[in-house]
Amino acid sequence: MNQAAIHKILAGKPGSKPTPRKLTQLFEKRRGANFTLIQDLFFSLYPETRHTASFKSLQKLLADGFKNRPAELKHQDLQRQGDGNWYQSGAWVGMQLYVDRFCGDLKKLAERIPYFEALGINFLHLMPITKRPSGPNDGGYAVNSYTEIDPRYGTDQDFISLTAAFREKGICLMLDFVVNHTSDEFPWALEAKAGNLKYQEYYYTFPDRNMPDLFEQSLPEVFPETSPGNFTYCPQMERWVMTVFNSYQWDLNYTNPAVFLSMLENLLELSNKGVDVIRFDALAFLWKKIGTSSQNLPEAHRLVALFRLCLQVVAPGVIILAEAIVAPEEIVAYFGKGILEGNECEIAYNATFMACLWNSVATKKTRLLRQSLGNLPPKPDPSTWINYVRCHDDIGLGFDDSHISALGWDPQTHRRFLLDYFCQRLEWSPAKGAVFMYNPFTGDGRITGSTASLLGLERALEEEDALKISSAEAKILMLYGIILAAPGIPLIYAGDEIGMLNDYSYMEEADKMMDSRWINRPIHDWDTVSGLSSEKNHASRIYFGLQHLIALRKQQPGLADVCSIHYHDSGNNHLLVFERDGETDNGILILANFDESPQVVRTALLGALGYMREGQFHNLIDGKTKKVRSGLLELPPAELLWLRKY
Numbered sequence: 001m002n003q004a005a006i007h008k009i010l011a012g013k014p015g016s017k018p019t020p021r022k023l024t025q026l027f028e029k030r031r032g033a034n035f036t037l038i039q040d041l042f043f044s045l046y047p048e049t050r051h052t053a054s055f056k057s058l059q060k061l062l063a064d065g066f067k068n069r070p071a072e073l074k075h076q077d078l079q080r081q082g083d084g085n086w087y088q089s090g091a092w093v094g095m096q097l098y099v100d101r102f103c104g105d106l107k108k109l110a111e112r113i114p115y116f117e118a119l120g121i122n123f124l125h126l127m128p129i130t131k132r133p134s135g136p137n138d139g140g141y142a143v144n145s146y147t148e149i150d151p152r153y154g155t156d157q158d159f160i161s162l163t164a165a166f167r168e169k170g171i172c173l174m175l176d177f178v179v180n181h182t183s184d185e186f187p188w189a190l191e192a193k194a195g196n197l198k199y200q201e202y203y204y205t206f207p208d209r210n211m212p213d214l215f216e217q218s219l220p221e222v223f224p225e226t227s228p229g230n231f232t233y234c235p236q237m238e239r240w241v242m243t244v245f246n247s248y249q250w251d252l253n254y255t256n257p258a259v260f261l262s263m264l265e266n267l268l269e270l271s272n273k274g275v276d277v278i279r280f281d282a283l284a285f286l287w288k289k290i291g292t293s294s295q296n297l298p299e300a301h302r303l304v305a306l307f308r309l310c311l312q313v314v315a316p317g318v319i320i321l322a323e324a325i326v327a328p329e330e331i332v333a334y335f336g337k338g339i340l341e342g343n344e345c346e347i348a349y350n351a352t353f354m355a356c357l358w359n360s361v362a363t364k365k366t367r368l369l370r371q372s373l374g375n376l377p378p379k380p381d382p383s384t385w386i387n388y389v390r391c392h393d394d395i396g397l398g399f400d401d402s403h404i405s406a407l408g409w410d411p412q413t414h415r416r417f418l419l420d421y422f423c424q425r426l427e428w429s430p431a432k433g434a435v436f437m438y439n440p441f442t443g444d445g446r447i448t449g450s451t452a453s454l455l456g457l458e459r460a461l462e463e464e465d466a467l468k469i470s471s472a473e474a475k476i477l478m479l480y481g482i483i484l485a486a487p488g489i490p491l492i493y494a495g496d497e498i499g500m501l502n503d504y505s506y507m508e509e510a511d512k513m514m515d516s517r518w519i520n521r522p523i524h525d526w527d528t529v530s531g532l533s534s535e536k537n538h539a540s541r542i543y544f545g546l547q548h549l550i551a552l553r554k555q556q557p558g559l560a561d562v563c564s565i566h567y568h569d570s571g572n573n574h575l576l577v578f579e580r581d582g583e584t585d586n587g588i589l590i591l592a593n594f595d596e597s598p599q600v601v602r603t604a605l606l607g608a609l610g611y612m613r614e615g616q617f618h619n620l621i622d623g624k625t626k627k628v629r630s631g632l633l634e635l636p637p638a639e640l641l642w643l644r645k646y
């Protein structure tokens, strides 16, 4: 049983509008229930012999955080506790967007709520909206403040009003907490540059190259093309500072308890503004140690759990998403293992699923997908996934080498093939993507591009080839139809719902031209949106197709995350076949053909699983019941079926 479950029991049935006294009592119960774990974690990172005063400060932060939490949010917290693991419901469908690129600012975003409602979106990930440097800022992931809204998006009040509007409409809001680094203009960094020793210890700074060189021996590079190495010389400070991501993103030094406490304060303040899900950005990197890759270290997990357990005491309705784009079993570890099981993050990106989907698009085969997902360690019951086709970042090829080898492929050559397929190095490939951060020394690279461009729509439109256009549309709907049927919260990148193509304008902007991820962050095309109902084109077909799938998903109880998933080997490697909630009458069988040719599956398999009766099957997507006369059911290229159980 994790701590959240214990809190639920302790809360009992607090009534519909508990008094402030009752709310405080419940806070005290949560604090009591988490106390020992919090204390152990804290002193395991910051030894008790020297840090009892810091631990006292932590307790005060919790009390202050609760005092400052608006009553409305305290009530929502309790309601959520009563709703079980509310984030595992099948009703959530998410969208991710940059506010400025989507519609301008926060006020205008509130006016777009009907757009989300029409599509069925009720979970929004807004990319960073707090203050950032005016020059390069990694799309806001270089932060000048964790809580103050950047004036380009509006005021703090606009944000508070927006969160209230979202609450009223039942829209769940996810915001980033860039927990690993600040910008080099953050107040602490400015103090450090001015020679303030206290703040130099908020970062990893060194007078010479001795320590950096030792670190470099085992640290990989995140942005090898634009920001090689992991340290940057700061002339004002006359010291080297650790910058694992861009040179203007300074890594926080969590061996210093003052850093943890200040960041906890920021986290609580952000949560108290009405954020529902906090995306812990780059959390795998939180702890650094010479001689290691400084990723996924046990101390990083303890830190995450410490943040989690403290936040839970103050705001039990707020949950954490792990942004850990790391090896498959390392991702699952962020749900918490051993005594921390279910006590780290409630949600994580299903990066393995995403990468495997693209592998299947290129190879037209599904075995790697089935093998990788089938071999994932099970996640704890109270956790869930974000399933996505692509996000604002690149697509990394993070599969397990042993799984690639097991298919008889050489891992390095295979990755090379995938880069070639998606990044316009193969004549015959329909994909139009770009390479991101190619590292000539390791041969590693990642892929960027919008979903539509990677799936061939851009090329097909250029060639004005109706067949290719409809093939790309089918592939877009197939991939989204798969993640809409998978356990977890499906997340659509804004613009994908109308088939938006690559945006090449970043090449003309000095701050962006070196970062090809901007190719897949297009400015939302509202002209196309206004023509959706009147025009029959690729955009309207994708939009209405997706809208239909979303509505269908919400009607199927078998698609919630509490329901099982089972991958079936259909005997045809081009088909992905998986079943949701198959043990019950709500069972759904999902079939997708990744090949460019029609493929068949034995009807005997469908019958044995309960999805065929008297030669007939019912496809929920088109609402039709069809008869199969032979023993084989044929799926055209990029066909997606959701079969209802008989």
Ligand code: GLC
Pocket (backbone or CB within 6 Å): 138, 141, 142, 178, 245, 281, 282, 323, 392, 393
């Ligand atoms: C995360 C973000 C990415 C950013 C990086 C550094 O991976 O998704 O966009 O560049 O963190 O903050």
